[in-house]
Amino acid sequence: MTRKNTLRFSLAFSAAGLVLAGCAGSMQQGAGMTPAELDALTQKVVKESFRDKGIVKVSQAFADDPTTRACDASDVAGQPLSAERAKEIEALNMKTIRWPADGKYLGDWKEGEKIAQSGRGRTWTDKAGAANGGNCYNCHQITKEEISFGTIGPSLYNYGKIRGVTDPNSPQTLEIVKYTWGKIWNSKAYNACSNMPRAGHAGILDENQVRHIVALLLDPKSPVNR
Numbered sequence: 001m002t003r004k005n006t007l008r009f010s011l012a013f014s015a016a017g018l019v020l021a022g023c024a025g026s027m028q029q030g031a032g033m034t035p036a037e038l039d040a041l042t043q044k045v046v047k048e049s050f051r052d053k054g055i056v057k058v059s060q061a062f063a064d065d066p067t068t069r070a071c072d073a074s075d076v077a078g079q080p081l082s083a084e085r086a087k088e089i090e091a092l093n094m095k096t097i098r099w100p101a102d103g104k105y106l107g108d109w110k111e112g113e114k115i116a117q118s119g120r121g122r123t124w125t126d127k128a129g130a131a132n133g134g135n136c137y138n139c140h141q142i143t144k145e146e147i148s149f150g151t152i153g154p155s156l157y158n159y160g161k162i163r164g165v166t167d168p169n170s171p172q173t174l175e176i177v178k179y180t181w182g183k184i185w186n187s188k189a190y191n192a193c194s195n196m197p198r199a200g201h202a203g204i205l206d207e208n209q210v211r212h213i214v215a216l217l218l219d220p221k222s223p224v225n226r
Contacts, residue, residue: 054124071193089192096201097185105177112216143223160218161225168218180214
């Protein structure tokens with residue numbers, strides 16, 4: 001389960017506790033509510049318990065997203081999405097990928113490493129428009145030099161090397177370059193309930209930052225591939 005989903009469930013359960021406490025004097029009313037009605041009431045209590053602060057908006061935190069809704073329901077039920085539903089979700093997310101307008105997929109791997117190292121951004125104390133970090137090491141091993149990394153995602157060390165990428169600007173490597181871009185932009189286009197944030201789609205990283213991350217993963221000079 002992702003940290004975001006964990007937060008959503010924690011908030012929902014906390015809200016449910018408030019709802020039940022508020023209804024303690026009227027158990028008959030609570031017993032008569034359908035699951036959908038109870039969920040709606042829970043969401044109402046949660047939303048009313050928070051307020052906008054700085055760049056963090058309640059509407060963003062509780063946006064009704066069909067992908068999140070489907071994956072959350074799957075987590076609650078303890079069952080994976082059906083293959084058919086997963087394909088539907090992936091197709092929906094594939095449509096959101098914004099490919100580079102100028103056709104340039106690679107930036108500077110050195111900048112990509114800085115972004116991968118940084119976990120800053122998107123908190124109420126940050127200024128609107130300030131660059132966010134990718135926080136990639138929170139879930140992946142990326143370079144051999146970095147000894148502290150998460151294991152939620154697979155190791156990305158030698159990402160380009162094991163895929164035979166010797167010249168990421170070659171037409172022969174375009175398929176893997178595009179896949180790498182798309183995966184960073186919206187991971188759920190390739191894995192419906194991926195734990196990986198939809199970095200580009202969610203506005204965590206901008207187009208130029210995605211270029212730098214692609215370069216970090218694919219440039220033969222990058223520490224990822226050495």
